[in-house]
Amino acid sequence: MSNRGMLIVLSGPSGVGKGTVRQAMLEDEFRDFHYSVSMTTRKPRPGEQDGVDYYFVSREEFEQEIANDGMLEYAQYVDNYYGTPMKYVNQTLDSGRDVLLEIEVQGAMQVRENCPDGVFIFLTPPDLLELRNRIQRRGTDDQATIDKRMQKAADEIKMMENYDYAVVNDEIPNAVQRIEKIIESEHLRVPRVIDQYKKMIGE
Amino acid sequence: MSNRGMLIVLSGPSGVGKGTVRQAMLEDEFRDFHYSVSMTTRKPRPGEQDGVDYYFVSREEFEQEIANDGMLEYAQYVDNYYGTPMKYVNQTLDSGRDVLLEIEVQGAMQVRENCPDGVFIFLTPPDLLELRNRIQRRGTDDQATIDKRMQKAADEIKMMENYDYAVVNDEIPNAVQRIEKIIESEHLRVPRVIDQYKKMIGE
Structure with missing residues (x-):
């Protein structure tokens, strides 16, 4: 409703x-x-697909998103960033899903x-x-x-x-x-x- | 739990x-x-049982309960009181139901x-x-x-x-x-x- x-x-x-x-x-x-795909700076493992398992981005791109307040949440583990981009989440919520x-x-x-x-x-x-x-x-x-x-x-x-x-x-x-x-x-x-x-x- | x-x-x-x-x-x-049986001052109708359909009490008894803060809620309709006695509700909640x-x-x-x-x-x-x-x-x-x-x-x-x-x-x-x-x-x-x-x- x-x-x-x-x-x-x-x-x-x-x-x-x-x-x-x-x-x-x-x-x-x-x-x-709708499952929200995470964004990460770590390299894809064999078989992993961009946009399915993760959004694979460079360290610079990730830090740009952080600077733009574009991350709903993020953390750093073992030299790599992992997080949830706000844009996709909001688009999906707005569409009613x-x-x-x-x-x-x-x-x-x-x-x-x-x-x-x-x-x-x-x-x-x-x-x-x-x-x-x-x-x-x-x-x-x-x-x-x-x-x-x-x-x-x-x-x-x-x-x-x-x-x-x-x-x-x-x-x-x-x-x-x-x-x-x-x-x-x-x-x-x-x-x-x-x-x-x-x-x-x-x- | x-x-x-x-x-x-x-x-x-x-x-x-x-x-x-x-x-x-x-x-x-x-x-x-557990369904909480209401209390009322109206007379039982044929077939109605005390403690099942209502607790049937006198006007004096009902007003005594109000004075004792014993009613969870009550109202008056057409010269009769109707309400929920707090005691039974609390006893049942305390028993975990x-x-x-x-x-x-x-x-x-x-x-x-x-x-x-x-x-x-x-x-x-x-x-x-x-x-x-x-x-x-x-x-x-x-x-x-x-x-x-x-x-x-x-x-x-x-x-x-x-x-x-x-x-x-x-x-x-x-x-x-x-x-x-x-x-x-x-x-x-x-x-x-x-x-x-x-x-x-x-x-």
């Missing part, structure tokens, strides 16, 4: 399976998500600042809520290992606080189903639909 | 079919909603003040967004009738602004499905689940 598309940001701690869930969402033939971003937590926080009306979904490891029980039940870990795991859990829970939804990635199809329900519900939120109604009564 | 149940408030303009949608939701055997309220818009706004973390769903007539087109296409109404219909639409859209979600009641099963998706998604919202995670890491 909404005129403009919705920006959906899928993120979570590294190793949680963001990429696999994103892939499963895009393969769902009943849905029409939803855009799916699958990015690291640091990037997601940058997007939150630029697009507060996006839907921010945090994918959580299936054992996060059961972690302490599981460690205690097993009873074989030394204190240093336990502390390290609990610290990692605490960090992940701290990240989660910046998101709208927490989706447990226990099984890929379950996680996908939960995310699709979130997207459908978000499309029914009053702030997303009210303008169309107001337009109808001429306000 | 949440410990406390969620309060779901289903409301909308009169005649939109709130009661029918509520009935269909309660008949869905795959769901476990969701509570469904189906009430008029005035009552819903009172609940919003008392329970800001409830989920407020506005059921809309199927033709609301198409009303102007439909009137113009037909071209048989006089201006007074058109003005009256458009004013009613404007009033309904104004009501909608106070809700979280707008659900079109085009077909009962569709409306029920939308509402059930909203409820499932709302259970995944970070503010509703984060305390459990924090408890696990001992915060």
Whole structure:
């Protein structure tokens, strides 16, 4: 019902399976998500296509985009830039289609600042809520290992606080189903639909 | 995942079919909603059971509940009080079950003040967004009738602004499905689940 598309940001701690869930969402033939292709300065690997896997650009081009405020989010890893160009995202949203971003937590926080009306979904490891029980039940870990795991859990829970939804990635199809329900519900939120109604009564 | 149940408030303009949608939701055997029974001072009609259709009380008892701040919302129609006793709602939420309220818009706004973390769903007539087109296409109404219909639409859209979600009641099963998706998604919202995670890491 909404005129403009919705920006959906899928993120979570590294190793949680963001990429696999994103892939499963895009393969769902009943849905029409536009996946936002990232831009990078790293060289294409064999088989990778420009505009499909990444937009491959030079370091100078990437830095020009940053200077022009053209990046929705970006980061540097191992001497290469990775990021999301704002132009394609906005064009797609304006055309009325939803855009799916699958990015690291640091990037997601940058997007939150630029697009507060996006839907921010945090994918959580299936054992996060059961972690302490599981460690205690097993009873074989030394204190240093336990502390390290609990610290990692605490960090992940701290990240989660910046998101709208927490989706447990226990099984890929379950996680996908939960995310699709979130997207459908978000499309029914009053702030997303009210303008169309107001337009109808001429306000 | 949440410990406390969620309060779901289903409301909308009169005649939109709130009661029918509520009935269909309660008949869905795959769901476990607790429907909050209203309290009233009107006499039971033949076949109506105390505690099932309503809690039937005297005027004095109802006014005592109001004086004790025991009503989540209430209103007076044709010399009788109707309202939602807070006690049963809170007991059920504390037990971890969701509570469904189906009430008029005035009552819903009172609940919003008392329970800001409830989920407020506005059921809309199927033709609301198409009303102007439909009137113009037909071209048989006089201006007074058109003005009256458009004013009613404007009033309904104004009501909608106070809700979280707008659900079109085009077909009962569709409306029920939308509402059930909203409820499932709302259970995944970070503010509703984060305390459990924090408890696990001992915060």
